[in-house]
Amino acid sequence: MSAASVTIGEAARATGVSAKMIRYYEETGLLGPAGRTAAGYRVYSEGDLHALRFVRRARDLGFSMREIADLLALWQDRSRASAAVKAVALDHVADLRRRIGELEAMARTLEHLAERCCGDERPDCPILDDLAGGPNTG
Amino acid sequence: MSAASVTIGEAARATGVSAKMIRYYEETGLLGPAGRTAAGYRVYSEGDLHALRFVRRARDLGFSMREIADLLALWQDRSRASAAVKAVALDHVADLRRRIGELEAMARTLEHLAERCCGDERPDCPILDDLAGGPNTG
DNA sequence: CCTTGACCTTCCCATGATGGGAAGCCCCAA
DNA sequence: TTGGGGCTTCCCATCATGGGAAGGTCAAGG
Incomplete structure (x- = not known):
């Protein structure tokens, strides 16, 4: 029903991804080239918006664009093994945990000193x- | 005694700050201009190395260059109030804790999904x- | 004295993800 | 027809860091 083509501004409002970033994702190949009107305006279908929301959600979870590219490919591959997705996710969790550990160490050291x-x-x-x-020292 | 002037490479090895970053710190004004030989080589005194180690340690604790500039100024001000230093440190701790919270939330969500x-x-x-x-969804 | 190799200098470019802004075109409504 | 808002591309900035090129310098050894 709602397969209307929308402009980049409307797509941005509908997905929470800024127009700037939508163009950037296209430029870097994370997303395929958007359709264009005769005047050169980008147009987005309902499916395009779905992909944008996917990217947005993945960004919210801290995935890098490289990882998101992998996840998008897996998402679009109907015959993927869920193990592949899980591996990407768990790698990312390990990275998050490592970074958390680093920040924790810094925070604890500073808290001790501040005390x-x-x-x-x-x-x-x-x-x-x-x-x-x-x-x-000391 | 060991107030010998060393070159940027020796300073880098002695402090764990890369030569690239030493030049960058000078360029951005975090550190004052280094002395120079007649041929234009930068030279570093024992005091300069001390400041470089200070910066290195602060970076290890996750302080931004802006914060380090503040800390360096406080360090060099013999009449500073320790309250000022503590405030900078605790602001940074709060920032670290906020970032930790964000990463934690991401990690937990992904762990739930992966399970x-x-x-x-x-x-x-x-x-x-x-x-x-x-x-x-769902 | 000259070469060699290690070191130094400056300058430019790249990262990753994002925002700001300028110049110019397009579209719709009044 | 005009005005305002939206679209286009292009360039620049962030933050801290590294890579690399082109060229000058220095010390050791033949």
């Missing part, structure tokens, strides 16, 4: 001491 | 279903 910093008008500061001397 | 994906040779895949239909 020991009285935080008043005096200049003495274990935080600066650590930065100046590295973790092995 | 429900049998991950065999069959094409049915709740992960793709979620991406295609969004979190409200």
